[in-house]
Structures are given as structure tokens and as C-alpha cells.
Amino acid sequence: MSSHANDPRQPAAARPYVAPQIAPQDLPIDYSGFVAVIFGVAGVMFRYKLSSWLALIFCAQSVANMRNVENDLKQVMMAMMFSLMGLITNYFGPPRPTKQS
Numbered sequence: 001m002s003s004h005a006n007d008p009r010q011p012a013a014a015r016p017y018v019a020p021q022i023a024p025q026d027l028p029i030d031y032s033g034f035v036a037v038i039f040g041v042a043g044v045m046f047r048y049k050l051s052s053w054l055a056l057i058f059c060a061q062s063v064a065n066m067r068n069v070e071n072d073l074k075q076v077m078m079a080m081m082f083s084l085m086g087l088i089t090n091y092f093g094p095p096r097p098t099k100q101s
Contacts, residue, residue: 014021018084021037024068024071025095027067027068030062030065030067030072030075031060032058032061032062032065033059033062033072033075033076033079034039035058035091036055036058036059036061036062036076036079036080036083037075037079037080037082038055039051039052039054039055039058039077039083040052040055040059040078040080040081040082040083040085040086040097041082042055043055043082043083043086043087043090044082044085044086044089046077047086047089047090047096048090049087049090049091051086052086052090053083053087053088054066055079055082055086056078056080056081056083056087057085059076059079059080059083060089062079063074063076
């Protein structure tokens with residue numbers, strides 16, 4: 001109990017933290033969403049399974065770190081559709097053509 005008597009802090013002066021308001025155009029760029037779109041397009045265009053899986057992972061990261069729902073949701077949904085299209089075409093689509101020698 002003696003530690004409370006020697007405590008120099010003033011609980012009456014404590015105020016809760018209020019985050020500053022930032023305009024949507026001033027928010028930092030969502031790099032994980034951009035990378036998800038790039039990997040998703042590469043997965044669909046070049047039929048790379050790894051690229052489609054990485055796009056899905058970066059999509060999940062972008063959803064977890066979403067700050068502005070109006071702007072980020074469009075990009076995340078586009079990346080999610082590309083990654084799912086890539087996974088579906090890679091696993092359920094026709095097989096890749098092989099080299100004939």
C-alpha cells in the first residue's frame with residue numbers, strides 16, 4: 001500500500017486517447033491488396049497455382065488490415081475473385097498443354 005502513496009501520476013489528469021481524423025485520400029497505400037491483385041492476375045493468366053494461393057493469402061492480409069471500407073473493399077474483392085478464378089481453373093479446368101518432342 002505504500003507504493004500508492006509515492007505514485008507521482010495524477011489519475012485526474014488522464015484523458016482517453018482520441019485518434020486523429022484522416023481523410024480517405026491521405027491514407028497509406030494498401031500494398032498487400034495491390035500485390036494480391038498482381039498475383040491473382042498472374043495465377044489466372046499464366047495458370048500458376050502458387051501465384052493464386054499467394055493472392056488468396058495477401059487478400060486475407062488486406063482484409064485484416066482494411067482501413068477504408070469503401071475504397072479497399074473493391075480492390076480486395078477484385079483480388080479475391082482473381083485468386084479464386086485462378087484456383088478453380090488450375091484445379092478443375094482442362095490440363096495445361098505439355099511440350100511434345
